[in-house]
Amino acid sequence: MECWENWFQDFGPALQLYARQLTGSAADAEDAVQEAFASCVRTRPAADDPRAFLFTCVRNAVRQQHRSEQRRRTREQTVAADAEWFVRPEDSVQSDERVRRIEQAVAGLPETQREIVVLRIWGELTFPQIGRTLSISSNTAASRFRYAVERLRHVLEPEHEPVRTSRD
C-alpha cells in the first residue's frame, strides 16, 4: 500500500490535470484517476516505470468512459474549465490573471497536442514514455509538442522572438 500512497502524492495532481484534458470535466477526471490507481493495485505494474503506467491507465479509463453515450453528452455540456487547473506557487510572480490566460491557452490547443503538453511539462514524461502511453512514435510526440509550444507562444507571447535550441 505504501507504493500507491507515494504515487498518489507524486503523480495525483498531474494525473488529474491530464484526465481533465481528455474528459473536460473535473468529476469524470476524478473517476479516471481513481480507476487508474485501482488498476495499479490490481495489476501491480513494474515498479521501474509506474509514472508512465499511471498515465496510460488514466487514458484507458477515459476511453472506457467515452464508450458511454450519456457520459459523452454530459461531457460536451460541461464547461472544460469547471475548476482551476493550476495553483500558483506562493513565491511566484505570476498574477492570477496570467495563470488563467495560460489555462485558456492550453485549453485552446487541439487535444492531440494538449495531452502531450500536459504529459511532457506537468507529467514529466520523456518523449519515449509519451510515445508508449499514446501508442505513437517518440518523434511524433516531440513534433506535436513543438507545434503546441509554438501555438502557446503565439497566444501568450505575441511579441516573442524565435528561441534557440540546444542544436542551434
Added chain:
Amino acid sequence: MTEHDDPIDDPLLEELRSLRPAPLPPAFRKRLSRPLEPRRDGGSRSTAKAFGVVAAAAACGLAALVTWWTLPRPLPIDEEIADRPPRPAPADDAPAEPRHVRASVWSYHLAVGTSMDEFESLLTDDADRLLPGVGSVEIADVRSIDH
C-alpha cells in the same frame, strides 16, 4: 542532449513548469482508499456478486423442486380404476323397470315449430314407438322448465 530535448532557456516553458497542477480534492483521498483496500478473501467484487447471483438462483430452484415434490398428486388412471368397487353384472332375465320420463319440449318446440298440443298428442299416441320401455310421459309446461 538529444534531438527531442526542449529548447534551452525558454522562459515560456519555465513559466509553464512553474505552475503546479491543482491538488486532488481532500475527499478524493478517502474515496480512493476504499476500493484500494485489499479484500480479505482475495476475490474481486464482481466475482463475489456473480457468485451471489448464482447461489440465489440455485436456492430458488431447489425450493421450487421441493415444493413440487411434496404437493399431493392425483392417482394414475390405472390405479384409480383398480380402486373402484366392481359393478354388479346385469341380470339378463330381470324385467325392465318402467321409468317415468319428464320430457322437456322446449328445444323441440322451437326447432320443429309444433304446438304444445300437437307435441303432447304425438308423445301420447306414439309413446311406445318413440320411447320404448318408458312407462309414462309427463309433458312439462314449457314455461316452467328451468333452462
